[in-house]
Amino acid sequence: MAEALLSLRINGESVHAAAPAHWTLLEVLRYRLDLIGSKQGCDKGDCGACTVQVDGEPVLACLTLACAAAGREVRTVEGLGWSPEASNGCHPLQDAFDRWDAAQCGFCTPGILMSAEALLRKVGRVVTRDEVREALAGNLCRCTGYTKIIDAVVDASEMLAAPRDET
Amino acid sequence: MLRLPQFGVALPSNVDAVVALLRDNPGARIVAGGTDILPNLKHRLDEPGMLISLAQVSELRSIAKLAHEGREVVEIGAGNTLTRVSEDPLVRELFPSLATAAGLVASPLIRNMGTLGGNVNLDTRCRYVNQTKFWREALGGGCLKSEGNVCFVVPGGRNCVAAMSSDCVPVLISLGAEIVLAGPEGQRVVPAAKYFKADGLRHTVRDDAELTTKLRVPVPTTPRRSAYAKWTVRKSIDFPLVSVALRFDLKSDSVDAPVTELVVVAGVLGAKPRVIAKLDDVIGKPLSDPALSRIVCAAVGKQCKPLENVPYEAPYRRRMFEVFTRRAIAELVAAG
Numbered sequence A: 001m002a003e004a005l006l007s008l009r010i011n012g013e014s015v016h017a018a019a020p021a022h023w024t025l026l027e028v029l030r031y032r033l034d035l036i037g038s039k040q041g042c043d044k045g046d047c048g049a050c051t052v053q054v055d056g057e058p059v060l061a062c063l064t065l066a067c068a069a070a071g072r073e074v075r076t077v078e079g080l081g082w083s084p085e086a087s088n089g090c091h092p093l094q095d096a097f098d099r100w101d102a103a104q105c106g107f108c109t110p111g112i113l114m115s116a117e118a119l120l121r122k123v124g125r126v127v128t129r130d131e132v133r134e135a136l137a138g139n140l141c142r143c144t145g146y147t148k149i150i151d152a153v154v155d156a157s158e159m160l161a162a163p164r165d166e167t
Numbered sequence B: 001m002l003r004l005p006q007f008g009v010a011l012p013s014n015v016d017a018v019v020a021l022l023r024d025n026p027g028a029r030i031v032a033g034g035t036d037i038l039p040n041l042k043h044r045l046d047e048p049g050m051l052i053s054l055a056q057v058s059e060l061r062s063i064a065k066l067a068h069e070g071r072e073v074v075e076i077g078a079g080n081t082l083t084r085v086s087e088d089p090l091v092r093e094l095f096p097s098l099a100t101a102a103g104l105v106a107s108p109l110i111r112n113m114g115t116l117g118g119n120v121n122l123d124t125r126c127r128y129v130n131q132t133k134f135w136r137e138a139l140g141g142g143c144l145k146s147e148g149n150v151c152f153v154v155p156g157g158r159n160c161v162a163a164m165s166s167d168c169v170p171v172l173i174s175l176g177a178e179i180v181l182a183g184p185e186g187q188r189v190v191p192a193a194k195y196f197k198a199d200g201l202r203h204t205v206r207d208d209a210e211l212t213t214k215l216r217v218p219v220p221t222t223p224r225r226s227a228y229a230k231w232t233v234r235k236s237i238d239f240p241l242v243s244v245a246l247r248f249d250l251k252s253d254s255v256d257a258p259v260t261e262l263v264v265v266a267g268v269l270g271a272k273p274r275v276i277a278k279l280d281d282v283i284g285k286p287l288s289d290p291a292l293s294r295i296v297c298a299a300v301g302k303q304c305k306p307l308e309n310v311p312y313e314a315p316y317r318r319r320m321f322e323v324f325t326r327r328a329i330a331e332l333v334a335a336g
């Protein structure tokens, strides 16, 4: 199987990897770069577990050809922890998911975080529950029933708008 | 894990290069957003040696209003994402039903990837074919559209009736849009209403060496009300089970004004969208006239004959085509 050299930008760093031309971005992330935060669920667009951001927009890594992502800015859940909004290696969304118990098995969580982060950045203010529902409409969760996920995303948007003292 | 078959990928940067690659590589397939073709390849419905990616063809991504052959049109590049089409101010103002349809496709994630050109060229779908190869083998070896030579939807049928399942296509037909293609012989323009054929294996008139470059949609010249109705079980992710686009041109800007022209188009039947015929009795009636809704719904119920190519019983879907048409008209009237 002929491998091609890929030059990608991932979480702000230039990365090079050799991979077959027909591999998806998800396969390159997980099986060449060991970035296993992005999950391989359905592998065909139904579940959103593989959600990453390309040039700031949340997309499905399982349906993105790795070579088509060359030259674009890819962001995975591993990069959330060192974003400017993060403190102690934790993005406010990750912190809120922890405080609200918004993850149970956690398989959907990386994808949900990437969709939610794009929403908070796009809206730039405290989000409504309906905005969260719409933004997460491509991310399935089989455990939580979504309520706590929505609670956590709204909470994180409040924290970003006016950080409160949690001590 | 669903692996893709092995293929090479070409990343041309303009339309001419795409046309040259298509000409020189018979059997190569175009990939735009990849949200239709990649799942289909993962399911081994084709094994092309090469994919030609439109990811770097930025000339396919404009949206502009311009004069064309003495009328005003909006040209929407085939490479625009569905998110962009649904949010674009020009599209929302002039073609609200198109913005609605684009915004109802799949999920926000898929709309960030999927393009209008891919939506127009979306392959037909069937519950017996959009499955893994393993699943199809368990059926006894696939159907006309995959590995086999039978049809499970129409036993004994020799013609595949897989469903045209695009949300935007019925709307584009209702708006009188034209599809602009580029190929080895230059440019070709096909009305959206003539683009589709009743053959699930090859349901468009596009030649293998052609690509869709843009959609040309005429700007309304009269006041208009238009709508797109879609029914799915979940409110997100799912393909339509009922899909109806409606357009009413009016004598003046009021739902009580007489209808001067109307087009009603249904999808998710067979491979070809159905333009509802025999609606002449409606011309001249006010949009708000309950008789108008009755005539249109009766025609839809009579002429739409769903098949069991997608989930849900055909007789139920047939009723739902009527119900969703009625609700769409009622909403237009209520909105004034």
Ligand SMILES: Cc1cc2nc3c(=O)[nH]c(=O)nc-3n(C[C@H](O)[C@H](O)[C@H](O)COP(=O)(O)OP(=O)(O)OC[C@H]3O[C@@H](n4cnc5c(N)ncnc54)[C@H](O)[C@@H]3O)c2cc1C
Residues within 6 Å of the ligand: A044, A045, A046, B029, B030, B031, B032, B033, B034, B035, B036, B037, B038, B039, B054, B078, B079, B082, B104, B105, B106, B107, B110, B113, B114, B115, B116, B117, B118, B119, B120, B121, B122, B123, B165, B166, B167, B168, B210, B211, B212, B213, B237, B238, B239, B240
């Ligand atoms: C979970 C899921 C749910 C979905 N739900 C819906 C839905 O509700 N409604 C709906 O309409 N669709 C749905 N889709 C299908 C798909 O996402 C959309 O139709 C999308 O618009 C396809 O665009 P694309 O750019 O991703 O196409 P691609 O997959 O890149 O291409 C689709 C087909 O069109 C051809 N093609 C692409 N661009 C061109 C071009 N410019 N010229 C000529 N041929 C071209 C390709 O060769 C291929 O055959 C869904 C898909 C998934 C995975």
Ligand code: SF4
Residues within 6 Å of the ligand: B125, B126, B127, B128, B129, B143, B144, B145, B146, B150, B151, B152, B153, B154, B159, B160, B161, B162, B200, B309
């Ligand atoms: S309509 Fe018949 S031939 Fe076509 S995909 Fe479905 S089962 Fe196969």
Ligand code: FES
Residues within 6 Å of the ligand: A039, A040, A041, A042, A043, A044, A045, A046, A047, A048, A049, A050, A051, A060, A061, A062, A063
């Ligand atoms: S793994 Fe990509 S959508 Fe399910």
Ligand code: FES
Residues within 6 Å of the ligand: A102, A103, A104, A105, A106, A107, A108, A109, A140, A141, A142, A143, A144
């Ligand atoms: S926490 Fe288990 S799938 Fe969401």
